[in-house]
Amino acid sequence: MEHITLLIGIVIVTAxxxxxxxxxxxxxxxxxxxxxxGALGPRIAVAMSAVLNLVGAFLSVEVAKTISGGIIDxxxxxxxxxIFAGLVGAILWNLLTWLAGLPSSSSHALxxxxxxxxLVSVGMDGVNSDKIVxxxxxxAVAAPIVAGVAALVATRLTYRLARGRDPxxxxxxxxxxxxxxxxxxxxxxxxxxxxxxxxxxxxALITGxxxxxxxxxxxxxxxxxxLAIALGTYLGGWxxxxxxxxxxxxxxPPQGFAAQTGAATVILASSHIGFALSTTQVCSGSVMGAxxxxxxxxxxxxxxxxxxxxxxxxxPAAGLVAGGAAxxxxxxxxxxxxxxxxxxxACAGIWAASRRKPVDHTNVNDIDEAAAxxxxxxxxxxxxxxxxxxxxxxxxxxxxSATPAGASAATGSTS
Amino acid sequence: MSIDWAALGQVSGISLLVTVGFVGVFTLGILGxxxxxxxxxxxxxxxxxxxxxSAPAGGAFGPARAGAYLxxxxxxxxxxxGINLIVA
Numbered sequence: 020m021e022h023i024t025l026l027i028g029i030v031i032v033t034a035x036x037x038x039x040x041x042x043x044x045x046x047x048x049x050x051x052x053x054x055x056x057g058a059l060g061p062r063i064a065v066a067m068s069a070v071l072n073l074v075g076a077f078l079s080v081e082v083a084k085t086i087s088g089g090i091i092d093x094x095x096x097x098x099x100x101x102i103f104a105g106l107v108g109a110i111l112w113n114l115l116t117w118l119a120g121l122p123s124s125s126s127h128a129l130x131x132x133x134x135x136x137x138l139v140s141v142g143m144d145g146v147n148s149d150k151i152v153x154x155x156x157x158x159a160v161a162a163p164i165v166a167g168v169a170a171l172v173a174t175r176l177t178y179r180l181a182r183g184r185d186p187x188x189x190x191x192x193x194x195x196x197x198x199x200x201x202x203x204x205x206x207x208x209x210x211x212x213x214x215x216x217x218x219x220x221x222x223a224l225i226t227g228x229x230x231x232x233x234x235x236x237x238x239x240x241x242x243x244x245x246l247a248i249a250l251g252t253y254l255g256g257w258x259x260x261x262x263x264x265x266x267x268x269x270x271x272p273p274q275g276f277a278a279q280t281g282a283a284t285v286i287l288a289s290s291h292i293g294f295a296l297s298t299t300q301v302c303s304g305s306v307m308g309a310x311x312x313x314x315x316x317x318x319x320x321x322x323x324x325x326x327x328x329x330x331x332x333x334x335p336a337a338g339l340v341a342g343g344a345a346x347x348x349x350x351x352x353x354x355x356x357x358x359x360x361x362x363x364x365a366c367a368g369i370w371a372a373s374r375r376k377p378v379d380h381t382n383v384n385d386i387d388e389a390a391a392x393x394x395x396x397x398x399x400x401x402x403x404x405x406x407x408x409x410x411x412x413x414x415x416x417x418x419x420s421a422t423p424a425g426a427s428a429a430t431g432s433t434s
Numbered sequence: 435m436s437i438d439w440a441a442l443g444q445v446s447g448i449s450l451l452v453t454v455g456f457v458g459v460f461t462l463g464i465l466g467x468x469x470x471x472x473x474x475x476x477x478x479x480x481x482x483x484x485x486x487x488s489a490p491a492g493g494a495f496g497p498a499r500a501g502a503y504l505x506x507x508x509x510x511x512x513x514x515x516g517i518n519l520i521v522a
Contacts, residue, residue, distance in 0.1 A: 078521050165446045173457035180461045184468055192464035203516050210520050281453040287519050289445045
Protein backbone atom coordinates (compact mmCIF):
# COMPACT_ATOMS: atom_id res chain seq x y z
CA MET A 20 0.00 0.00 0.00
CA GLU A 21 1.74 3.05 -1.26
CA HIS A 22 0.55 6.63 -1.50
CA ILE A 23 -2.74 6.42 0.27
CA THR A 24 -4.02 9.96 0.14
CA LEU A 25 -6.03 11.50 2.94
CA LEU A 26 -9.17 11.18 0.86
CA ILE A 27 -8.67 7.47 0.27
CA GLY A 28 -7.98 7.09 3.98
CA ILE A 29 -11.30 8.79 4.76
CA VAL A 30 -13.09 6.53 2.29
CA ILE A 31 -11.57 3.43 3.91
CA VAL A 32 -12.57 4.55 7.39
CA THR A 33 -16.09 5.38 6.17
CA ALA A 34 -16.34 1.98 4.50
CA UNK A 35 -15.37 0.29 7.74
CA UNK A 36 -17.95 2.35 9.62
CA UNK A 37 -20.53 1.20 7.12
CA UNK A 38 -19.35 -2.37 7.62
CA UNK A 39 -19.82 -1.92 11.35
CA UNK A 40 -23.39 -0.62 10.94
CA UNK A 41 -24.00 -3.49 8.55
CA UNK A 42 -23.07 -6.07 11.15
CA UNK A 43 -24.98 -4.14 13.78
CA UNK A 44 -28.08 -3.95 11.62
CA UNK A 45 -28.00 -7.54 10.46
CA UNK A 46 -27.39 -9.41 13.71
CA UNK A 47 -31.15 -9.77 13.74
CA UNK A 48 -31.18 -11.84 10.57
CA UNK A 49 -29.48 -14.85 12.01
CA UNK A 50 -30.20 -14.40 15.66
CA UNK A 51 -33.57 -12.69 16.22
CA UNK A 52 -35.67 -15.84 16.14
CA UNK A 53 -32.92 -17.83 17.84
CA UNK A 54 -33.08 -15.42 20.75
CA UNK A 55 -36.86 -15.16 20.88
CA UNK A 56 -37.40 -18.92 20.93
CA GLY A 57 -34.81 -19.25 23.67
CA ALA A 58 -32.52 -21.50 21.63
CA LEU A 59 -29.59 -19.32 22.70
CA GLY A 60 -29.20 -16.57 25.28
CA PRO A 61 -28.91 -13.09 23.76
CA ARG A 62 -25.24 -12.58 24.55
CA ILE A 63 -24.17 -16.03 23.45
CA ALA A 64 -26.19 -15.67 20.26
CA VAL A 65 -24.55 -12.41 19.19
CA ALA A 66 -21.09 -13.71 20.14
CA MET A 67 -21.59 -16.81 18.02
CA SER A 68 -22.89 -14.76 15.13
CA ALA A 69 -19.91 -12.39 15.39
CA VAL A 70 -17.38 -15.21 15.28
CA LEU A 71 -19.11 -16.82 12.30
CA ASN A 72 -19.25 -13.50 10.48
CA LEU A 73 -15.53 -13.10 11.01
CA VAL A 74 -14.85 -16.62 9.77
CA GLY A 75 -17.15 -16.04 6.81
CA ALA A 76 -15.22 -12.95 5.80
CA PHE A 77 -12.12 -15.03 5.20
CA LEU A 78 -13.77 -17.80 3.24
CA SER A 79 -13.97 -16.22 -0.19
CA VAL A 80 -13.42 -13.01 -2.15
CA GLU A 81 -15.74 -13.76 -5.06
CA VAL A 82 -18.42 -11.22 -4.14
CA ALA A 83 -15.79 -8.56 -3.46
CA LYS A 84 -14.39 -9.04 -6.92
CA THR A 85 -17.75 -8.70 -8.65
CA ILE A 86 -18.96 -5.62 -6.79
CA SER A 87 -16.47 -3.21 -8.26
CA GLY A 88 -17.08 -4.11 -11.90
CA GLY A 89 -20.76 -4.98 -11.51
CA ILE A 90 -23.20 -2.29 -10.65
CA ILE A 91 -21.03 0.77 -10.94
CA ASP A 92 -19.00 1.20 -14.07
CA UNK A 93 -15.59 1.99 -12.67
CA UNK A 94 -14.24 3.19 -16.01
CA UNK A 95 -16.79 5.98 -16.25
CA UNK A 96 -14.91 8.28 -13.90
CA UNK A 97 -16.01 7.22 -10.47
CA UNK A 98 -13.75 8.98 -7.99
CA UNK A 99 -13.13 8.38 -4.29
CA UNK A 100 -15.38 11.36 -3.44
CA UNK A 101 -18.29 9.57 -5.07
CA ILE A 102 -17.70 6.39 -3.10
CA PHE A 103 -17.41 8.44 0.07
CA ALA A 104 -20.74 10.15 -0.60
CA GLY A 105 -22.37 6.81 -1.34
CA LEU A 106 -21.14 5.33 1.91
CA VAL A 107 -22.39 8.31 3.91
CA GLY A 108 -25.85 7.86 2.43
CA ALA A 109 -25.81 4.15 3.27
CA ILE A 110 -24.64 4.68 6.86
CA LEU A 111 -27.22 7.33 7.63
CA TRP A 112 -30.09 5.24 6.27
CA ASN A 113 -28.87 2.21 8.21
CA LEU A 114 -28.81 4.19 11.45
CA LEU A 115 -32.22 5.74 10.85
CA THR A 116 -33.88 2.39 10.22
CA TRP A 117 -32.09 0.98 13.25
CA LEU A 118 -33.51 3.79 15.38
CA ALA A 119 -36.98 2.87 14.18
CA GLY A 120 -36.22 -0.81 14.77
CA LEU A 121 -36.91 -1.68 11.16
CA PRO A 122 -35.01 -4.52 9.52
CA SER A 123 -34.12 -2.95 6.19
CA SER A 124 -31.47 -4.16 3.84
CA SER A 125 -27.92 -2.97 4.43
CA SER A 126 -26.98 -4.16 0.97
CA HIS A 127 -29.67 -2.05 -0.63
CA ALA A 128 -28.57 0.93 1.42
CA LEU A 129 -25.06 0.44 0.07
CA UNK A 130 -26.22 -0.02 -3.52
CA UNK A 131 -28.66 2.88 -3.26
CA UNK A 132 -25.96 5.12 -1.85
CA UNK A 133 -23.42 4.22 -4.51
CA UNK A 134 -25.96 4.51 -7.32
CA UNK A 135 -27.26 7.87 -6.07
CA UNK A 136 -23.79 9.34 -5.70
CA UNK A 137 -22.75 8.07 -9.12
CA LEU A 138 -25.88 9.45 -10.80
CA VAL A 139 -25.30 12.91 -9.36
CA SER A 140 -21.63 13.19 -10.06
CA VAL A 141 -21.09 11.04 -13.17
CA GLY A 142 -24.54 10.76 -14.73
CA MET A 143 -26.52 7.86 -16.15
CA ASP A 144 -23.45 6.44 -17.91
CA GLY A 145 -21.83 5.47 -14.65
CA VAL A 146 -24.57 3.04 -13.70
CA ASN A 147 -25.35 -0.31 -15.28
CA SER A 148 -29.13 -0.09 -15.10
CA ASP A 149 -29.64 -3.56 -16.61
CA LYS A 150 -27.59 -5.12 -13.89
CA ILE A 151 -29.41 -3.16 -11.21
CA VAL A 152 -32.75 -4.53 -12.33
CA UNK A 153 -31.63 -8.11 -12.76
CA UNK A 154 -29.20 -8.42 -9.89
CA UNK A 155 -30.77 -6.16 -7.30
CA UNK A 156 -34.42 -5.28 -7.89
CA UNK A 157 -35.82 -8.62 -9.01
CA UNK A 158 -34.15 -10.67 -6.28
CA ALA A 159 -35.32 -8.02 -3.81
CA VAL A 160 -38.92 -8.80 -4.69
CA ALA A 161 -38.56 -12.52 -5.32
CA ALA A 162 -36.28 -13.66 -2.49
CA PRO A 163 -38.47 -12.72 0.51
CA ILE A 164 -41.53 -14.23 -1.19
CA VAL A 165 -39.71 -17.48 -1.95
CA ALA A 166 -38.31 -17.63 1.59
CA GLY A 167 -41.74 -16.84 3.01
CA VAL A 168 -43.50 -19.55 1.01
CA ALA A 169 -40.79 -22.08 1.81
CA ALA A 170 -41.00 -21.30 5.52
CA LEU A 171 -44.80 -21.40 5.40
CA VAL A 172 -44.92 -24.85 3.80
CA ALA A 173 -42.15 -26.13 6.06
CA THR A 174 -43.94 -24.85 9.16
CA ARG A 175 -47.20 -26.51 8.11
CA LEU A 176 -45.38 -29.75 7.44
CA THR A 177 -43.45 -29.85 10.67
CA TYR A 178 -46.53 -29.06 12.78
CA ARG A 179 -48.48 -31.75 10.94
CA LEU A 180 -45.77 -34.36 11.39
CA ALA A 181 -45.19 -33.53 15.02
CA ARG A 182 -48.85 -33.23 16.02
CA GLY A 183 -49.65 -35.42 18.95
CA ARG A 184 -46.24 -34.85 20.43
CA ASP A 185 -45.65 -32.76 23.47
CA PRO A 186 -44.23 -29.40 22.34
CA UNK A 187 -41.96 -29.33 25.37
CA UNK A 188 -40.53 -32.66 24.35
CA UNK A 189 -39.70 -31.65 20.79
CA UNK A 190 -38.62 -28.08 21.52
CA UNK A 191 -35.08 -29.13 22.35
CA UNK A 192 -34.60 -30.76 18.98
CA UNK A 193 -36.03 -27.78 17.12
CA UNK A 194 -33.81 -25.41 19.05
CA UNK A 195 -30.72 -27.44 18.15
CA UNK A 196 -31.73 -27.43 14.50
CA UNK A 197 -32.36 -23.72 14.64
CA UNK A 198 -28.90 -23.04 16.03
CA UNK A 199 -27.40 -24.91 13.10
CA UNK A 200 -29.47 -22.98 10.53
CA UNK A 201 -28.71 -19.68 12.25
CA UNK A 202 -25.02 -20.50 12.18
CA UNK A 203 -25.25 -21.09 8.46
CA UNK A 204 -27.02 -17.75 7.96
CA UNK A 205 -24.30 -15.97 9.97
CA UNK A 206 -21.57 -17.60 7.98
CA UNK A 207 -23.23 -16.72 4.68
CA UNK A 208 -23.76 -13.17 5.93
CA UNK A 209 -20.06 -12.86 6.72
CA UNK A 210 -19.06 -14.00 3.26
CA UNK A 211 -21.62 -11.80 1.52
CA UNK A 212 -21.70 -8.57 3.45
CA UNK A 213 -18.13 -8.31 4.69
CA UNK A 214 -17.12 -8.85 1.10
CA UNK A 215 -19.30 -6.00 -0.07
CA UNK A 216 -17.24 -3.66 2.08
CA UNK A 217 -14.04 -5.26 0.90
CA UNK A 218 -15.24 -4.67 -2.65
CA UNK A 219 -15.95 -1.01 -1.92
CA UNK A 220 -12.54 -0.46 -0.31
CA UNK A 221 -10.87 -2.23 -3.20
CA UNK A 222 -12.87 -0.07 -5.61
CA ALA A 223 -11.68 3.04 -3.76
CA LEU A 224 -8.08 1.85 -3.90
CA ILE A 225 -8.40 1.17 -7.62
CA THR A 226 -10.02 4.53 -8.41
CA GLY A 227 -7.34 6.24 -6.34
CA UNK A 228 -4.69 4.41 -8.36
CA UNK A 229 -3.22 2.71 -5.29
CA UNK A 230 -3.59 -0.81 -6.61
CA UNK A 231 -3.93 -2.11 -10.14
CA UNK A 232 -7.41 -2.63 -11.63
CA UNK A 233 -8.85 -6.15 -11.31
CA UNK A 234 -6.65 -7.02 -8.38
CA UNK A 235 -7.83 -9.02 -5.38
CA UNK A 236 -8.51 -7.20 -2.11
CA UNK A 237 -5.25 -6.90 -0.10
CA UNK A 238 -5.06 -8.94 3.10
CA UNK A 239 -5.33 -5.94 5.41
CA UNK A 240 -8.59 -5.01 3.72
CA UNK A 241 -10.01 -8.49 4.32
CA UNK A 242 -8.90 -8.51 7.96
CA UNK A 243 -10.22 -5.06 8.79
CA UNK A 244 -13.54 -5.61 7.01
CA UNK A 245 -14.02 -8.92 8.82
CA LEU A 246 -13.24 -7.36 12.19
CA ALA A 247 -15.53 -4.38 11.61
CA ILE A 248 -18.52 -6.53 10.74
CA ALA A 249 -17.85 -8.92 13.62
CA LEU A 250 -17.65 -6.05 16.11
CA GLY A 251 -20.88 -4.57 14.80
CA THR A 252 -22.57 -7.96 15.02
CA TYR A 253 -21.37 -8.48 18.57
CA LEU A 254 -22.71 -5.16 19.79
CA GLY A 255 -26.02 -6.17 18.28
CA GLY A 256 -28.83 -4.07 16.90
CA TRP A 257 -31.21 -5.03 19.69
CA UNK A 258 -34.02 -2.85 18.40
CA UNK A 259 -34.16 -4.75 15.15
CA UNK A 260 -33.75 -8.09 16.91
CA UNK A 261 -36.82 -7.25 18.95
CA UNK A 262 -38.87 -6.36 15.89
CA UNK A 263 -37.94 -9.51 14.03
CA UNK A 264 -38.03 -11.91 16.94
CA UNK A 265 -41.15 -10.62 18.68
CA UNK A 266 -42.67 -7.81 16.67
CA UNK A 267 -43.71 -9.50 13.44
CA UNK A 268 -45.13 -12.64 14.97
CA UNK A 269 -44.70 -14.79 18.06
CA UNK A 270 -42.24 -17.45 17.11
CA UNK A 271 -42.39 -20.96 18.58
CA PRO A 272 -39.37 -23.28 18.30
CA PRO A 273 -40.70 -25.25 15.28
CA GLN A 274 -41.44 -21.98 13.46
CA GLY A 275 -38.05 -20.58 14.32
CA PHE A 276 -36.43 -23.66 12.93
CA ALA A 277 -38.51 -23.60 9.73
CA ALA A 278 -37.94 -19.87 9.22
CA GLN A 279 -34.21 -20.04 9.77
CA THR A 280 -33.83 -23.06 7.50
CA GLY A 281 -35.81 -21.38 4.75
CA ALA A 282 -33.69 -18.26 5.03
CA ALA A 283 -30.42 -20.20 4.99
CA THR A 284 -31.50 -22.17 1.93
CA VAL A 285 -32.63 -19.16 -0.09
CA ILE A 286 -29.48 -17.23 0.79
CA LEU A 287 -27.21 -20.08 -0.23
CA ALA A 288 -29.14 -20.93 -3.40
CA SER A 289 -29.34 -17.37 -4.68
CA SER A 290 -25.80 -16.36 -3.81
CA HIS A 291 -24.68 -19.52 -5.60
CA ILE A 292 -26.47 -18.26 -8.73
CA GLY A 293 -25.00 -14.78 -8.21
CA PHE A 294 -27.92 -12.61 -7.09
CA ALA A 295 -26.97 -9.78 -4.78
CA LEU A 296 -29.51 -10.84 -2.24
CA SER A 297 -30.57 -9.05 0.89
CA THR A 298 -30.14 -11.29 3.91
CA THR A 299 -32.47 -9.02 5.85
CA GLN A 300 -35.36 -9.27 3.46
CA VAL A 301 -34.99 -13.01 3.11
CA CYS A 302 -35.03 -13.51 6.86
CA SER A 303 -37.99 -11.18 7.42
CA GLY A 304 -39.88 -12.94 4.64
CA SER A 305 -39.29 -16.35 6.14
CA VAL A 306 -40.32 -15.15 9.61
CA MET A 307 -43.61 -13.90 8.16
CA GLY A 308 -44.11 -17.18 6.33
CA ALA A 309 -43.52 -19.14 9.50
CA UNK A 310 -46.00 -16.87 11.29
CA UNK A 311 -48.70 -17.59 8.74
CA UNK A 312 -47.87 -21.29 8.72
CA UNK A 313 -48.78 -22.01 12.33
CA UNK A 314 -52.44 -22.45 13.15
CA UNK A 315 -53.42 -19.63 15.44
CA UNK A 316 -50.27 -17.72 14.55
CA UNK A 317 -50.69 -13.97 14.35
CA UNK A 318 -48.68 -11.90 11.92
CA UNK A 319 -48.77 -8.22 12.79
CA UNK A 320 -49.32 -6.90 9.32
CA UNK A 321 -48.96 -3.30 10.43
CA UNK A 322 -45.39 -3.97 11.52
CA UNK A 323 -44.78 -6.04 8.41
CA UNK A 324 -46.19 -3.27 6.24
CA UNK A 325 -43.95 -0.66 7.83
CA UNK A 326 -41.02 -2.96 7.21
CA UNK A 327 -41.89 -3.47 3.54
CA UNK A 328 -42.27 0.29 3.19
CA UNK A 329 -38.75 0.67 4.58
CA UNK A 330 -37.49 -1.83 2.00
CA UNK A 331 -39.07 0.11 -0.84
CA UNK A 332 -37.65 3.36 0.50
CA UNK A 333 -34.15 2.02 1.14
CA UNK A 334 -32.74 2.32 -2.37
CA PRO A 335 -34.13 5.79 -3.18
CA ALA A 336 -33.61 7.21 0.32
CA ALA A 337 -29.99 6.13 0.62
CA GLY A 338 -29.54 7.28 -2.98
CA LEU A 339 -31.00 10.69 -2.24
CA VAL A 340 -28.80 11.29 0.81
CA ALA A 341 -25.78 10.06 -1.11
CA GLY A 342 -26.68 12.23 -4.08
CA GLY A 343 -26.78 15.29 -1.87
CA ALA A 344 -23.52 14.30 -0.27
CA ALA A 345 -21.96 13.80 -3.70
CA UNK A 346 -23.10 17.24 -4.80
CA UNK A 347 -21.39 18.74 -1.76
CA UNK A 348 -18.29 16.55 -1.91
CA UNK A 349 -17.77 17.50 -5.55
CA UNK A 350 -17.10 21.08 -4.48
CA UNK A 351 -13.58 20.17 -3.43
CA UNK A 352 -11.82 19.62 -0.15
CA UNK A 353 -14.13 21.83 1.89
CA UNK A 354 -17.10 19.96 0.47
CA UNK A 355 -15.71 16.59 1.55
CA UNK A 356 -14.98 18.03 4.99
CA UNK A 357 -18.50 19.43 5.23
CA UNK A 358 -19.99 16.04 4.31
CA UNK A 359 -17.82 14.32 6.91
CA UNK A 360 -18.78 16.81 9.65
CA UNK A 361 -22.47 16.64 8.78
CA UNK A 362 -22.37 12.84 8.71
CA UNK A 363 -20.71 12.59 12.10
CA UNK A 364 -23.18 15.11 13.54
CA ALA A 365 -26.13 13.15 12.14
CA CYS A 366 -24.78 9.88 13.54
CA ALA A 367 -24.30 11.47 16.94
CA GLY A 368 -27.84 12.87 16.81
CA ILE A 369 -29.34 9.48 15.97
CA TRP A 370 -27.33 7.83 18.71
CA ALA A 371 -28.48 10.43 21.22
CA ALA A 372 -32.08 9.85 20.17
CA SER A 373 -31.63 6.12 20.68
CA ARG A 374 -30.47 6.64 24.25
CA ARG A 375 -33.84 8.01 25.21
CA LYS A 376 -35.26 4.52 25.11
CA PRO A 377 -32.43 2.02 25.00
CA VAL A 378 -33.00 -1.55 23.88
CA ASP A 379 -30.27 -4.00 24.77
CA HIS A 380 -29.70 -7.63 25.60
CA THR A 381 -31.51 -7.29 28.92
CA ASN A 382 -34.87 -6.25 27.53
CA VAL A 383 -34.74 -7.58 23.99
CA ASN A 384 -37.43 -10.18 24.63
CA ASP A 385 -39.89 -8.22 26.74
CA ILE A 386 -42.18 -6.33 24.49
CA ASP A 387 -44.53 -5.19 27.20
CA GLU A 388 -42.08 -2.89 28.87
CA ALA A 389 -41.49 -0.66 25.88
CA ALA A 390 -45.17 -0.20 25.13
CA ALA A 391 -46.06 0.47 28.75
CA UNK A 392 -43.76 3.43 29.21
CA UNK A 393 -45.26 6.50 27.60
CA UNK A 394 -43.42 8.71 30.10
CA UNK A 395 -41.82 11.21 27.77
CA UNK A 396 -43.58 13.52 25.32
CA UNK A 397 -44.41 11.55 22.20
CA UNK A 398 -42.10 12.73 19.44
CA UNK A 399 -41.91 11.29 15.97
CA UNK A 400 -39.31 8.74 16.96
CA UNK A 401 -41.07 7.63 20.13
CA UNK A 402 -44.32 7.29 18.27
CA UNK A 403 -42.63 5.14 15.65
CA UNK A 404 -41.04 3.00 18.33
CA UNK A 405 -44.29 2.54 20.17
CA UNK A 406 -46.06 1.46 17.07
CA UNK A 407 -43.24 -0.95 16.23
CA UNK A 408 -43.41 -2.48 19.68
CA UNK A 409 -46.72 -4.31 19.78
CA UNK A 410 -49.31 -3.71 22.50
CA UNK A 411 -49.24 -6.08 25.49
CA UNK A 412 -52.65 -7.57 24.69
CA UNK A 413 -51.08 -9.46 21.81
CA UNK A 414 -48.74 -11.36 24.08
CA UNK A 415 -51.70 -12.86 25.89
CA UNK A 416 -53.25 -14.05 22.63
CA UNK A 417 -49.98 -15.63 21.66
CA UNK A 418 -49.55 -17.65 24.81
CA UNK A 419 -53.10 -18.94 24.59
CA SER A 420 -52.65 -19.85 20.95
CA ALA A 421 -49.69 -22.00 21.91
CA THR A 422 -52.01 -24.44 23.62
CA PRO A 423 -53.75 -26.19 20.67
CA ALA A 424 -50.69 -28.36 20.07
CA GLY A 425 -50.66 -29.42 23.70
CA ALA A 426 -54.41 -29.93 23.68
CA SER A 427 -54.22 -32.17 20.64
CA ALA A 428 -51.53 -34.20 22.39
CA ALA A 429 -53.96 -34.82 25.21
CA THR A 430 -56.79 -35.82 22.89
CA GLY A 431 -54.49 -38.16 21.00
CA SER A 432 -53.56 -39.98 24.16
CA THR A 433 -57.08 -40.51 25.43
CA SER A 434 -58.44 -41.94 22.20
CA MET B 435 -33.34 -5.69 -20.54
CA SER B 436 -33.65 -9.41 -20.15
CA ILE B 437 -35.01 -11.14 -17.11
CA ASP B 438 -33.36 -14.43 -16.41
CA TRP B 439 -36.49 -16.40 -15.57
CA ALA B 440 -34.63 -19.69 -15.64
CA ALA B 441 -32.27 -18.66 -12.85
CA LEU B 442 -35.12 -17.21 -10.84
CA GLY B 443 -37.22 -20.32 -11.22
CA GLN B 444 -34.25 -22.50 -10.36
CA VAL B 445 -33.51 -20.62 -7.15
CA SER B 446 -37.17 -20.61 -6.13
CA GLY B 447 -37.76 -24.27 -6.86
CA ILE B 448 -34.57 -25.50 -5.22
CA SER B 449 -35.09 -23.30 -2.17
CA LEU B 450 -38.63 -24.55 -1.70
CA LEU B 451 -37.74 -28.21 -2.12
CA VAL B 452 -34.64 -28.13 0.06
CA THR B 453 -36.30 -26.17 2.86
CA VAL B 454 -39.37 -28.36 3.02
CA GLY B 455 -37.32 -31.52 2.63
CA PHE B 456 -34.81 -30.51 5.28
CA VAL B 457 -37.44 -29.49 7.78
CA GLY B 458 -39.42 -32.65 7.06
CA VAL B 459 -36.47 -34.98 7.54
CA PHE B 460 -35.35 -33.14 10.66
CA THR B 461 -38.85 -33.36 12.10
CA LEU B 462 -38.86 -37.10 11.48
CA GLY B 463 -35.59 -37.25 13.38
CA ILE B 464 -37.14 -35.35 16.27
CA LEU B 465 -40.14 -37.68 16.21
CA GLY B 466 -37.84 -40.67 16.34
CA UNK B 467 -35.99 -39.44 19.39
CA UNK B 468 -38.91 -37.99 21.33
CA UNK B 469 -41.40 -40.02 23.30
CA UNK B 470 -44.66 -41.06 21.81
CA UNK B 471 -47.46 -39.80 24.05
CA UNK B 472 -49.38 -43.09 23.77
CA UNK B 473 -46.50 -45.12 25.15
CA UNK B 474 -45.43 -42.68 27.78
CA UNK B 475 -48.85 -42.19 29.25
CA UNK B 476 -50.25 -45.68 28.89
CA UNK B 477 -52.02 -46.84 32.04
CA UNK B 478 -51.44 -43.66 33.97
CA UNK B 479 -54.15 -41.48 35.34
CA UNK B 480 -52.34 -38.35 34.25
CA UNK B 481 -53.07 -39.10 30.60
CA UNK B 482 -55.34 -36.13 30.28
CA UNK B 483 -52.74 -33.56 31.30
CA UNK B 484 -51.18 -31.75 28.45
CA UNK B 485 -47.64 -32.03 29.75
CA UNK B 486 -45.79 -35.32 29.50
CA UNK B 487 -42.67 -33.88 31.00
CA SER B 488 -43.28 -35.66 34.29
CA ALA B 489 -43.91 -39.03 32.65
CA PRO B 490 -41.25 -41.69 33.18
CA ALA B 491 -38.27 -41.14 30.91
CA GLY B 492 -37.97 -43.78 28.26
CA GLY B 493 -37.85 -42.36 24.77
CA ALA B 494 -38.02 -44.18 21.51
CA PHE B 495 -35.61 -46.99 20.93
CA GLY B 496 -34.75 -49.60 18.37
CA PRO B 497 -35.54 -48.88 14.73
CA ALA B 498 -37.16 -45.53 15.47
CA ARG B 499 -34.04 -44.23 17.12
CA ALA B 500 -31.79 -45.60 14.39
CA GLY B 501 -33.99 -43.99 11.76
CA ALA B 502 -33.84 -40.73 13.64
CA TYR B 503 -30.07 -40.79 13.67
CA LEU B 504 -30.12 -41.48 9.95
CA UNK B 505 -32.34 -38.41 9.49
CA UNK B 506 -29.99 -36.24 11.56
CA UNK B 507 -27.00 -37.56 9.60
CA UNK B 508 -28.75 -36.62 6.36
CA UNK B 509 -29.38 -33.11 7.71
CA UNK B 510 -25.76 -32.79 8.78
CA UNK B 511 -24.71 -33.75 5.27
CA UNK B 512 -26.94 -31.03 3.80
CA UNK B 513 -25.44 -28.45 6.21
CA UNK B 514 -21.95 -29.58 5.21
CA UNK B 515 -22.91 -29.13 1.57
CA GLY B 516 -24.18 -25.65 2.41
CA ILE B 517 -20.87 -24.71 4.02
CA ASN B 518 -19.15 -26.12 0.99
CA LEU B 519 -21.25 -23.82 -1.21
CA ILE B 520 -20.21 -20.81 0.86
CA VAL B 521 -16.53 -21.67 0.67
CA ALA B 522 -16.48 -22.57 -3.01
